[in-house]
Amino acid sequence: MKKLAVIILALVPSLGLAAGGGNNPYIVDAPVNHKDVVSLQKGAALFVNYCMGCHGMKYVRYERLANDLNIPVEMAQKHFNFTSDKPGDQMANAMPEEQAKEWFGAAPPDLSLTARLRGEDWVYSYLISFYEDETRPYGYNNHVFDMVGMPHVLAGMEQELGEDEFKKAMADLTNFLGYAAEPVRLERESLGKKVLFFLFLLFIPAYLLKREYWKDVH
Numbered sequence: 334m335k336k337l338a339v340i341i342l343a344l345v346p347s348l349g350l351a352a353g354g355g356n357n358p359y360i361v362d363a364p365v366n367h368k369d370v371v372s373l374q375k376g377a378a379l380f381v382n383y384c385m386g387c388h389g390m391k392y393v394r395y396e397r398l399a400n401d402l403n404i405p406v407e408m409a410q411k412h413f414n415f416t417s418d419k420p421g422d423q424m425a426n427a428m429p430e431e432q433a434k435e436w437f438g439a440a441p442p443d444l445s446l447t448a449r450l451r452g453e454d455w456v457y458s459y460l461i462s463f464y465e466d467e468t469r470p471y472g473y474n475n476h477v478f479d480m481v482g483m484p485h486v487l488a489g490m491e492q493e494l495g496e497d498e499f500k501k502a503m504a505d506l507t508n509f510l511g512y513a514a515e516p517v518r519l520e521r522e523s524l525g526k527k528v529l530f531f532l533f534l535l536f537i538p539a540y541l542l543k544r545e546y547w548k549d550v551h
Contacts, residue, residue, distance in 0.1 A: 383486055390424040456511075
């Protein structure tokens, strides 16, 4: 029992890190809606146009993405796939890993599971928390991820859209990253509700049967 308690206490800090919260005042709630297909479509477009040059999604396939987001496969291939990859291929980035290490010091991570590892609040807060810092190699730092090596590739969009519209766009991107981390989320949640309802209905005859069986037992 004591060993179990030690294990649980050891896991608590790592769970807090994964959630991305902690005491950082820049972590805010991500305004995402996993049922908003239009938001997911916009987020997917943002990802392939601004993120996929460096980051891949090795656990997501173009065809699955198209089907889940109600996009014709042919249209997804035209607007989301800028390589010769087939619809059934994974969404891998085209940047050679060795060159990425040379340019950035480390290869940019795959983003398939980032929203699940860090939490959507962390991802959204990170995307909206870049600020100018002349001491950094690319002129930007981040309030959520201090001394981050990633350039602020969305700086032009932020200046063009303005703060409010930019935050909406980052919410769409975060929504898509949340989908990519768990494409079956809505199906899982729906199935979970059905299972709980079934168990509730099963409890009624089980309880009545128990009462009937034990009524003559003293």
